[in-house]
Amino acid sequence: MEGATSRGILMTSQFVGDRKGLPAWSFFNQEMLEEEKEQLFRRHWQLVCHVNDLPEVGDYIACDFVGERALVVRGSDGEVRAFHNLCRHRGSRVVADNKGHCRSAIICPFHGWAYNFDGSLRGAARPETLPDLDSEQWGLKPIEFDIWHGFVFVRFKPGPQPSVSQVMARFEAEIAPYKLEDLQPDGNGIAITDIKANWKCVRDVDNEGYHVPLAHPGLQDLFGPNYYDEDFKDGASRSYSQFRPGDGRLWSVRNYKKILPKIQHLDEDRNRAWLYLGMFPNLVFGIYPDSVNIYHEFPVENGKTIQRSAVYKRPVEDRQLRLARYLSGRIDRTTGREDEQLIEWCWEAAFSSGFDGVILSDLESGVRSYHDILRGFFPVLNETEPEKGALADRNAVLLNSVATQ
Numbered sequence: 001m002e003g004a005t006s007r008g009i010l011m012t013s014q015f016v017g018d019r020k021g022l023p024a025w026s027f028f029n030q031e032m033l034e035e036e037k038e039q040l041f042r043r044h045w046q047l048v049c050h051v052n053d054l055p056e057v058g059d060y061i062a063c064d065f066v067g068e069r070a071l072v073v074r075g076s077d078g079e080v081r082a083f084h085n086l087c088r089h090r091g092s093r094v095v096a097d098n099k100g101h102c103r104s105a106i107i108c109p110f111h112g113w114a115y116n117f118d119g120s121l122r123g124a125a126r127p128e129t130l131p132d133l134d135s136e137q138w139g140l141k142p143i144e145f146d147i148w149h150g151f152v153f154v155r156f157k158p159g160p161q162p163s164v165s166q167v168m169a170r171f172e173a174e175i176a177p178y179k180l181e182d183l184q185p186d187g188n189g190i191a192i193t194d195i196k197a198n199w200k201c202v203r204d205v206d207n208e209g210y211h212v213p214l215a216h217p218g219l220q221d222l223f224g225p226n227y228y229d230e231d232f233k234d235g236a237s238r239s240y241s242q243f244r245p246g247d248g249r250l251w252s253v254r255n256y257k258k259i260l261p262k263i264q265h266l267d268e269d270r271n272r273a274w275l276y277l278g279m280f281p282n283l284v285f286g287i288y289p290d291s292v293n294i295y296h297e298f299p300v301e302n303g304k305t306i307q308r309s310a311v312y313k314r315p316v317e318d319r320q321l322r323l324a325r326y327l328s329g330r331i332d333r334t335t336g337r338e339d340e341q342l343i344e345w346c347w348e349a350a351f352s353s354g355f356d357g358v359i360l361s362d363l364e365s366g367v368r369s370y371h372d373i374l375r376g377f378f379p380v381l382n383e384t385e386p387e388k389g390a391l392a393d394r395n396a397v398l399l400n401s402v403a404t405q
Contacts, residue, residue, distance in 0.1 A: 018368065018371070018372075019359050019360040019368070020357050020358060020359065020360070021204075021357065021358040021359075021360060021367065021371060022200065022371055022374065022381055023357075023381060023384075023385070024350045024355060024357065025384075025385035026200070026378075026381055027198040027200060027201070027302065027347065027350045028198065028302045028303075028350060028351070029302075029385060029391065030302065031386075031388075031389070031391040031392065032378070032380075032391060033198075033299055033301070033302055035378065035391065035392060035395065036199075036299065036378075037066040037067070037299060038157075039377055039378075040281040040282075040377065041065060041066045041281065041282070041298060041299070042065075042066060042068060042155075042156045042157045042159075043155065043156075043157045043158065043159030043160070043161075044155065044159050044160075044161050044280065044281050045146060045153040045154070045155050045161055045164055045167075045279070046065050046070075046153060046154055046155065046156075046282075046283075046296070047151055047152070047153050047283055047294060047296060048061055048063055048070055048072050048082070048152045048153065048154055049061040049072055049151075049152050049190070049310075050150050050151050050152065050183060050185065050312060051080050051147065051150045051151075051152060051181075052150060052182075052183060052184050052185060052312075053099075053185050054072065054073070054074040054080060055074075056074060056101065057074050057075065057076050057078070057117065058073070058074065058101050058102040058103060058104070058117060059073070059074045059100075059101050060072060060073040060074070060095055060099070060100055060101070060102065060106075061098065061099050061190075062085050062093075062095050062097065062098050062099070063098060063190075063308065065156070065298050066298055066299065068084070068156045069084060069085035069086060069093060070082060070083075070084070070085060070143055070154050070156075071083045071084070071085040071094065071095060071140070072145070072152050072154070073102070073106070073117055074117070075117040075118050076116075076117050076118070077118075080145075080147065080152060081117075081118065081119060081142065081145070082142065082143040082144075082145035082152070082154045083119050083140040083141060083142055083143060084140065084141045084142075084143055086140070086141060087108040087110060087111075087113055088113070088121070088138050088139070088140070088141075089108065089110070089111055089113050089124065090110060090111065092108055092109065092110035092111075093108075093109070094106050094107075094108045094109075094113075094115060094140065095109075096109055098189075098190065099189060099190070102117070105117070105122050106140070111124075111125050112125035113125060115139060115140050116139075118139075119139045119140040119141075119142060120135045120136055120139040120140075121133060121134075121135045121136075121138045121139045122135070143155070143156060144156075144158075146163055146164045146165075148163075148164040148165050148168060149175070149180035149181045150180055150181035150182070150183060151164075151180070151294075161235060161280075164279075167234070167235050167236055167279055167280075168236055168277065168279065170233075170234075170236070171236070171238065171277055174275070175275075175277070175287065177265055177266050177267065177270060178266070178270075178287055178292070179265060180287075180292060182314075182315045183292055183312035183313065183314070183315070184312060184313055184314075184315050185310065185311075185312055185313075186291070186310075186311040186312060186313045186325070188310075188311065189310070190308055190309070190310045191308070191309045191310065192306060192307070192308060193306070193307045193309070193336075193340075194304065194305075194306060195297065195304070195305040195306070195307055195340060195343060195344070196303060196304065196344050196347065197303065197305055197343045197344050197346065197347030198299070198302050198303065198305065198347055198350075199282070199297050199298065199299040199305040200374075201305075201343045201344075201346045201347045202297045202305060202307070202343050203281075203282070203297075203367075203370055204346060204367055204370075205339055205342050205343050205346065206284065206339070207237075207278075207364075207366040207367045207369075207370050208229075208363065208364040208365075208366050208367045209227065209229060209239075209363070209366075210361050210363040210364050211342065212227075215338055215339075215342060216335050216338055216339075217250065218250055218252060218253060218331045218334050218335055219331070219335055221244075221248050221249050221250045221253040222241075222243060222244065222248065222253045222256075222257075222274075222331065223241040223242075223243065223244055223274075224243075224244025224245075225244070226241045226242045226243070226244055227239070227240070227241035228240060228241070229365075229366050231365055231366055231368075231369035232278070232280060232366070232369040232370055232372075232373055233369075235279065235280040235373070236277065236278060236279050236280065237276075237277070237278035237366065237369075238275075238276070238277055238278075239275070239276040239278075240273065240274070240275050240276070241273060241274055242269060242272055242273040243257060243272045243273065252327050252330045252331050252334070253331065255327055256324060256327035256328055256331065259320060259323055259324050259327065260272075260289060260290060260324040260327075261318075261320050261321055261324065263289050263290075263314070263321075266289055270289065271289050272289075273289075274286065274287070274288050275287040275288075280370075280373055281373075282296045282297055282298070283295075283296040284296065286332070288328050289324075290313075290314070290321055290324040290325040290328055291311055291312060291313050291314070291325045291328060291329070292311070292312045293309065293310065293311045293312070293329075293332060294309065294310055294312075295307055295308065295309035295310075296308055296309075303347065311325075311329060313325055378395055379395065379398035379399060379402060380394050380395040380398060383398075
């Protein structure tokens with residue numbers, strides 16, 4: 001699970017709120033899952049790629065999220081656009097691969113309908129067998145999209161989030177020196193990992209670092225006591241750590257700290273630190289001196305989650321910097337495998353006859369602040385499990401009650 005890096009909290013704010021976590025029923029209730037897909041994943045910004053994943057006209061990235069299919073393509077005018085990966089003829093995918101290049105048009109592999117890179121219909125196969133088709137009316141359906149520092153986001157349905165730049169506004173001064181808009185893909189593409197757990201188990205592990213000293217020796221060796229987390233605020237979170245003094249005990253950490261060169265546009269502190277920025281509901285940026293990695297997860301079923309992750313490198317990378325990036329990736333990959341086991345154990349617990357809930361430590365306030373946001377969308381989480389077929393209606397009643405108070 002490359003990129004799925006949990007971080008160790010050694011500093012934290014005073015814990016305020018509910019320590020008991022989410023109810024166990026919310027991790028395996030099918031109606032809850034469908035509400036989460038609709039309210040969180042279709043109505044919030046989802047990251048697709050970076051504009052530099054699409055260097056040439058006709059380059060595209062396609063991805064699937066909770067039953068939706070997105071296509072981002074570079075147009076003949078150089079602009080990046082987003083569409084539903086959905087042919088207007090019979091609903092086929094217009095591109096079959098997750099990444100590729102269309103030479104002069106997007107050609108549906110089912111019947112050969114052709115679309116221009118701006119989404120307009122170029123022409124249908126055997127047009128004499130069809131009525132006249134307006135090129136705009138029968139073009140690919142656009143998806144709302146946003147670009148933030150080169151990263152391309154889509155949103156399938158209207159939702160409560162403002163623009164990505166507004167959500168992340170409080171970090172602008174901090175991230176400016178990293179020049180995210182200049183990043184280049186590392187050449188390994190977007191990795192897909194299957195996780196055998198409810199998606200919230202991924203967030204519950206990733207949003208706290210209480211477990212790091214015992215479960216993640218690599219991160220503990222790199223950070224030591226310097227790391228701290230900040231709770232979610234206005235839909236975003238921040239975590240930061242400078243490297244601990246000394247050479248490092250583990251091979252990857254020791255050599256990473258030794259080899260990592262000074263990045264000229266970063267100050268001394270940023271050259272020896274890792275920064276993490278989270279965006280609700282499911283995205284994390286890992287911003288390092290040598291690279292930036294992203295990861296986010298999507299529910300498929302209650303016991304199956306898909307995580308997408310990718311690594312982006314600096315636009316100019318010599319052999320030393322490339323080796324440093326390899327070593328930071330090695331630390332991340334090891335941590336990700338460790339996290340995957342923890343996530344699955346947490347998922348299994350909900351089915352045990354001995355499981356009667358959790359109690360959160362002061363060092364797990366990030367989990368609590370995330371749960372608070374979820375309860376804002378789903379006040380039904382404060383109650384016992386609704387009867388079958390009643391969850392959506394009960395949640396709507398509770399939301400209306402809050403709105404009228």
